Amino acid sequence: MRFWIGAGVAVLAAVAMAALVKYEYFFFAGYTVLMFIVLATAWNILGGYAGYVNFGTPAFFGLGAYTAAVIYKATAAPLVLQIAAAALTAGLLGLLAGVLTLRLRGIFFAIATIALTVIMQTVFINWRFAGGATGLQLLRPAPIAPFESYIKMLFVVMALMAVASIALARYIERSWLGRGLRAIRDSEEAAEASGVPTLKLKLFACCVCGALMGAAGAPMPMYLSYIEPESTFNLNYAIGALASPMIGGTATWAGPVIGAFVLSSLQQIITVTISNEMNVLVVGVLLVVFVVAAPEGILGLFKRWLGPSSK
């Protein structure tokens, strides 16, 4: 119950900000932070709960973005439909990629997901209708009332998606699904012997992860009024989606949320005050520090700080 009150407050706060804050850049930056919360939450379902490290975030994110752009160009479909279609195609890609790669374990799975990103980028570079290598310019439609600007509307949409994806991750984590995924992470042989249908469960996780990442990518073409392959399939999405749960903690839904909030906010501040190169460096340094010094993330540090009495 407390979770749902918190979720409601978060959405209301986003709406209130859209109504009260006049400064447009706040929404540009806030949108990115929220988007990384969705990406990190999605990544953690497969990478954190099941332990399958995935570098394919840009493939799913980019496919979502391109799906939205292409159906907007072809049919001028509204944003809600773009997001639904993006979730569908990216979810199917997750399922397909899962069938092909989930028999691989550890480092081999991770390598296969990098290949997936390269494949997707190559496809869209060569698809003329989607703009090819030069990309597509897109004209935003007018924002839907009561929103006065399109960016504010996208900010609230992304806030809703963040809450929805967190609720989904939290449900999975606490149900028998989550226990099955954790069993897979700990020992796949023992999980099977305990009756866990490991392949089915991994496919499910891969599909949900892909769909959420695709949905997170869907508003991107409208956010930028532009889409092109190089930046859409950028490895920085993979690193952000992976680094946030690592920094926040992979064991629970709160870890990726905290990690993404801290990391993306910091990145936004550094990009504006110092430089874009420095912000990439900061992600790298933070990731190394946390992997070495605090493998259970910020949440793990908190638990230890609260003392062994909570055990």
Added chain:
Amino acid sequence: MARPLLEIKGISKHFGGFTALSEVSLEIAAGERFGLIGPNGSGKTTLINCVGGALRNDGGSIVFAGEDVSRLAPYQRARRGIARSFQIPRPFRTMSVLENLQVPLEYLAHRRTLHTADTASEAMQILASMGLADKARTPSNRLSQVELRKLELARAMAAQPRLLISDEAMAGLSGSEVDEVLKILFDLNARGITIIMIEHIMQAVMRFSQRVVCLDAGRIICEAAPAEIVKNQDVQRAYLGA
């Protein structure tokens, strides 16, 4: 005579050019206490990996309760009632002892009512019967060797099996600890569970088994009652190099 619970019909397993099992056939009756012995590398674990489904047999078939399970995934065989413990314990190390048991309880015993069953109290009962009740909340990566062995058996029990395969559950344990694990296995058998025991500790196999088979280089070299098998020349040669 009633149909055997497990029928292994001429199964073979090759790893590249190496033949781990060649045309092994076995029948195990419901309720039986069955011992499987053999020197290291003789194919014992390969055989039970084939029965459990972790490996697919190359030739022959495995029939469990009248159904050919040779092509089923391990979890599907677990649903039909084949449970196993692992030679090297494989606990779900990020979970507590209690949660370790909740996995098979949720996925096997209560898989039709996954959301409603109270698996915690059931898991506690199993832990109590194994003498692990006071460890229920302990993270499984902090257990001792003998506790890990018991957890392996407890988790297999939570699967509510008809056939339990115990893969060297006693290796490396002290005399009194061996007695503890033996008692657990006897209790399970008394409740109607068929048990295949793989073991190097001969004294334990002799006390426990009603029938023993000795494997050597992927073939069955002897099948007999415990008292006779130790007198068998082939078994002595395989084990002692005599």
